[in-house]
Amino acid sequence: MPALSSRVNIIKASPIRRIAALLDEARRKEDIISFGGGAPSLPPPQEVLDYMCYLLMEKPRMAVGYTGTRGIPELRELIAEDLKKYWGVDYDPQSEIMITTGGTEGIYATLAATLDEGDEVIILDPTYLGYSEAIKLVGGRVKKVPISVETAYQPDLEEVKKVVTPKTTAFILLSPDNPTGRVVTEEFVKGLVDLAVDHDFWIIFDAAYKHITFGERKQPWPDSYPGARERTITINTFSKEASIPGLRLGYLTGPPEALEAIEKVKQYLTLAPDSLGQFAMVKFYQDGIKDRYLKEVVIPTYKRRRDLMYELIRKELPEAKTALPEGAFYFFVNIEYYLEAMNRNDEEFANRLLYRKGVVVIPGSHFGDMGRGHIRMTFVSEPEERIREGMRRIGAFVFSYL
Ligand SMILES: Cc1ncc(COP(=O)(O)O)c(C=O)c1O
Helix, strand or coil: CCCCCHHHHHCCCCHHHHHHHHHHHHHHHCCCEECCCCCCCCCCCHHHHHHHHHHHHHCHHHHCCCCCCCCCHHHHHHHHHHHHHHHCCCCCCCCCEEEECHHHHHHHHHHHHHCCCCCEEEEEECCCCCCHHHHHHCCCEEEEEECCHHHCCCCCHHHHHHHCCCCEEEEEEECCCCCCCCCCCHHHHHHHHHHHHHHCCEEEEECCCCCCECCCCCCCCHHHCCCCHHHEEEEEEHHHHCCCHHHCCEEEECCHHHHHHHHHHHHHHCCCCCHHHHHHHHHHHHHHHHHHHHHHHHHHHHHHHHHHHHHHHHHHCCCCECCCCCECCEEEEECHHHHHHHCCCHHHHHHHHHHHHCEECEEHHHHCHHHCCEEEEECCCCCHHHHHHHHHHHHHHHHCCC
């Protein structure tokens, strides 16, 4: 076989994708409870599904045809209205909004369009594992700022300042956060914007979970602070808020020149976003479907599951440390006390738990060095009775070692 590129040697395969594949395999055999992946377990709104069926039957050419690289204008207009309604910021649908093939394409195309070889990108540690390898793939270098449970996973601006250099090209802000569920404070966002202005770097704001908050606090929107607009690119996805991860649809907002550059990259990545998904999302925004779905179905369901899992973590793992997630889908739990007693690391813990009790959790070390000694557990992928059963199994597993 001829040689493969050196580029693929500098990145590691996504451990979560590997776990997803293992899980698919394991599910066929036995009763596995998954607190692993980050996919919503709720179906999308029925009206959206019905509309997709209608389009496929009645307007097949439109439903599965190519669209423009930036996506269909109706959807971009509806997104602009929606962002105005929720965050009070005006975006021009023609020049400041672009539909993407999920947030994943948004992240990659943004990095490819903003980084030169050797440019530095600051990320938090732990963080979503879709960033570091994408940064390396486009020739960038990763700088990390630690966060911990002691401060409820809130980043400290002073720590960010310590890693800013003349090579700093971007800071990736993810909030509500994966893996910790933390929502950043207004003060942090304001301070970050000031820092970005002073040092002339981009803020890449991953707003994947922007609508998934549980009432404690709303997600602050960087573009509403002075100086942010010309240096912020916001990555959005419909995977979480519309529960359509398989349709691979998201969108970006950013300054027109940045979107032109990103569009060029996108032309050679995916050419155009999925058409059926785009029409489905037009329906999502119409007739109050989105607002009702989030308010009456998604948030109450996930909040009940979150509160239940919080209570059960405290009951079954009383020595663990965690912070109540204000948003997103996850608990990030420091289980160092138990790991010491068991003489295991987080990866061994997760493997044994799956093997012995059929419960999937993600080792915290997959999210960065600061994630060692933690596990990430999602509360959205199982209904309440299965959350109870899974937490009972985890309690019994740990107790057997103490
Ligand atoms: C923080 C974050 N960003 C981006 C993504 C990618 O989402 P998608 O490509 O499905 O839009 C995910 C998926 O889990 C995520 O958690």
